[in-house]
Amino acid sequence: MMNKKSMEAAQLVAIMIVLVSFVLIAGTVTRFLAKANDKEAEALCHDSIALRARTQVNIESRALDAKIKTVPVLCKTIDKKITGNREEIKQQIADKIARCWWMFGEGKHEEILGNRVDLAPALLGTDNQPNKCFNCYTLLIDQDTIEGGNTIDSQELLRYMSTHTIPNTKDVTYLDYIQSYGGAGMLGSIIPQGIEPRHGYTVSILPKNKDKESINWVKAAGITTMVAVVIGTAACATLTGGLCAVIIAVAPAAASVGGGLTASGLGYEVLHGDYRPGPNLPDGSTNSGLPIEEIFEERVFSSIYVSDLNIGEQFCGSGDLAGQ
Amino acid sequence: MAKEVSWTLGMYMLAIIVGVLLIVWLFAPSGSFPQLRGIVSGIKDSVSVGAPELTAEKPAVSEVHQKELSALQSTIRSMIESPAENCFESYDGFTKLGEEGMKLEIKYDSREDKTYFDVWGGIGGKQKVTDSSFTVDHVRSCVIAGDETITSNFDQRFLSETDKTVPVEYKIADLVIAEDDGGIFRFTRNRIDYGSSFQDFEGHQWLFKPDSGHICFFPTVRSATIWSCEGGEAGGLAAFCFDSDETNGIPSKVRSGNLVRC
Numbered sequence: 001m002m003n004k005k006s007m008e009a010a011q012l013v014a015i016m017i018v019l020v021s022f023v024l025i026a027g028t029v030t031r032f033l034a035k036a037n038d039k040e041a042e043a044l045c046h047d048s049i050a051l052r053a054r055t056q057v058n059i060e061s062r063a064l065d066a067k068i069k070t071v072p073v074l075c076k077t078i079d080k081k082i083t084g085n086r087e088e089i090k091q092q093i094a095d096k097i098a099r100c101w102w103m104f105g106e107g108k109h110e111e112i113l114g115n116r117v118d119l120a121p122a123l124l125g126t127d128n129q130p131n132k133c134f135n136c137y138t139l140l141i142d143q144d145t146i147e148g149g150n151t152i153d154s155q156e157l158l159r160y161m162s163t164h165t166i167p168n169t170k171d172v173t174y175l176d177y178i179q180s181y182g183g184a185g186m187l188g189s190i191i192p193q194g195i196e197p198r199h200g201y202t203v204s205i206l207p208k209n210k211d212k213e214s215i216n217w218v219k220a221a222g223i224t225t226m227v228a229v230v231i232g233t234a235a236c237a238t239l240t241g242g243l244c245a246v247i248i249a250v251a252p253a254a255a256s257v258g259g260g261l262t263a264s265g266l267g268y269e270v271l272h273g274d275y276r277p278g279p280n281l282p283d284g285s286t287n288s289g290l291p292i293e294e295i296f297e298e299r300v301f302s303s304i305y306v307s308d309l310n311i312g313e314q315f316c317g318s319g320d321l322a323g324q
Numbered sequence: 325m326a327k328e329v330s331w332t333l334g335m336y337m338l339a340i341i342v343g344v345l346l347i348v349w350l351f352a353p354s355g356s357f358p359q360l361r362g363i364v365s366g367i368k369d370s371v372s373v374g375a376p377e378l379t380a381e382k383p384a385v386s387e388v389h390q391k392e393l394s395a396l397q398s399t400i401r402s403m404i405e406s407p408a409e410n411c412f413e414s415y416d417g418f419t420k421l422g423e424e425g426m427k428l429e430i431k432y433d434s435r436e437d438k439t440y441f442d443v444w445g446g447i448g449g450k451q452k453v454t455d456s457s458f459t460v461d462h463v464r465s466c467v468i469a470g471d472e473t474i475t476s477n478f479d480q481r482f483l484s485e486t487d488k489t490v491p492v493e494y495k496i497a498d499l500v501i502a503e504d505d506g507g508i509f510r511f512t513r514n515r516i517d518y519g520s521s522f523q524d525f526e527g528h529q530w531l532f533k534p535d536s537g538h539i540c541f542f543p544t545v546r547s548a549t550i551w552s553c554e555g556g557e558a559g560g561l562a563a564f565c566f567d568s569d570e571t572n573g574i575p576s577k578v579r580s581g582n583l584v585r586c
Contacts, residue, residue: 053375061370108377148435155431159440162454176382179451183378186450208378301378301447 038078044322045075045103045136053109073113075103076320077135081142089195090152090160093139093203094174097187097304098166100136100203106182107302110208133206133316138309140200151194157306161187178304183208186303190292190311202312208302383446383453385426390456392416393428393443397458403533403586404463410482410492410534411586412578417529420503421514424449427502430465437462466540467518468532469560470495479555482583483565483572492534499541501525516543526563530574533586542566542574 052071059066082092105112114132146152161174169177178185195201292315305312312318385393392415399415421427427444443456468478474495480487497518504515504522515522518541527542534540543560550557553565553572568575577583 053377055373056375058372058375059370060372061366067375107380109375110378112375155433155440156435158452162452162457173454175452175454179446180380180382182380184380184447184451186448187452301380303450 038080041076041078042099042103045073048072048074048322049103049105049109049112053105053112067111069112069114072322073134074322075134075136076322077138077318079138079140081140083141083143086146086148086152087160089141089146090157091164093157093195093201093306094161094164095167096137096139096203097161097306098174098177100205101178101182101185101304103136104134104205104207104302107178107185107208108183110302112207114209132209133204134321135202135204135312135316135318137203138200138312138318139203141195141197144197146195146197151196153194154189154191154306157189157195158187184301186301188303188305190305190307192308200309202305202307202309202316202318204305204307204312204316206299206303206305206316209299380447382455383451385443385445385453385456388419389421389426389445392418393441393456393458397441399531400460400463400539403531403539404460404536406533406586408533408584408586409536411532411584412574413531413533413586414529414575414578415531418501418514421501422449423503423512425503426453427500430499430501432464432496432498439463439465460539462537464496464538465499466494466496466534466538467499467516467543467560468494468540469518469523469543470497470558472556472558475555475557475561477555478561479553483553483555483561483574483577485582494532494534494538494540496538501528516541518543523559524563527561527566527574530566 048071052069052073055070057066057068057070059068080092080096082089084092101107111132113134158175161178162176163173165171165173166177172181175187178187191201193199292311307315384390395415399413403411403413418428425445427449429442429444430439431442432439439460441458441460443453445451445453445456468474471493474493477490477493480490481492495518500517500522501514502517502522503512504517505512506515506522506524514525514528516525516528517523523543524546525542526544526546530542532540532542542565544563544566545557545559545561546563547557550562550564552562553567553570554562564570565573566575567573570576574583578585
């Protein structure tokens, strides 16, 4: 009887050891596979982008000007959890920004996510991107606190990237890598509250999609209105004297419309890619009156943004482009 | 069976012969169909494969702006090293920065107790010019603006000298110096933003050190009611205060020794 009991206990211990071992081994293997999958996904994305650029068919004739991509984008948004001390968090975010820039050709290609003539966007997996930009990563700060102050603001992240070099390179800082290592690039951020614990962020690539700044028609309209009002008022006053009183009274109001349009034509934050939302603008417009859409819409050179998760997901495509 | 095979073979041969003849007719120097050959050649010339690779250079500012930045940096450093307080110093100021040209952001970092002078330029003025940016330790930027009392006190104490006992006040602020269109009926020129919007910056050649921890800049105002150097406007001192021939202006007073250089 005693023997049987001890045998049962031994069996129970053995089973428990097996179970615990299984959990430990499975966890390790899963983690390894996940890491390998991410690396593979990054490499696959990079290769597909490179091949897409090399096989682009350019047609330039009087009848048709087209740049047709024949290879699909095989990229997927990778979810990452980030933990560590302040420096480690900054380094991991900087690494992901640099990795995303690498995957999408280091700014050397324009309109890499779209075609100038969209032949089959659904087939090529780029039809779900509102602004032809893509979220390479979603990052979750998976801890309750960040040492040395609970927030890492955009300036601190930028300074880290301008003073720290990329591992395995000699003198290339993260910022230099983005701005000038390949094609020209810009690093921007839309993190009004900074990087905070238990919050999610996106790293988004926005490839160049136009050659040069088009005329700002809003601004042009403002200037035209102002000039017209000034000339009209002066001419009227010269020709009709006192009869122009009404027009002169109305002129400042009309001109102020023009002036207002002029003032809102250029957004301050767009100059350097640092978005600062106004306190009462839940609709997504910025404090200078410039909607976020405009930041994402037209790019004279490629840029990469760190954004709050909701903003990144609202304005750029996410998911598995290869699995469309 | 053999008949079918030889028929298929024959068809292949025929197709190859026709193909060869077509190529000869099209591309041989004395070939036929010159017009068709032209069209085919045209298509060949207008089609290429492979996206052009874009390249870039490290962002930099112009030589002139770099000199101005260096002058600003060395002037600030010499002012900090000087034991004097309530003192003035001039530097070159900034020539036209350009609509998408250079921009200077001056920001204090409390964690490091350091002020960053970040320079932006490059393509579209949106790239950080790391080689031109610099930092200054243990000092914050400020402006003689932001409140009527600040400019009024400054005027009474240093310019009109009506009351030399009033306290020196200033507004501590992060700053942006850039070209700005100024809105309605105003010229595009270099302006300074100390928190709310861009203000005129005709005092751009002068700096003021109220104490060992601050260096102040001078936003300015111009209006139809201001005809001489005076304070009292929240936006800044009157632009006249920086005219070299204005009796109560800073340049004259520094020249005459009424105001102290750092």
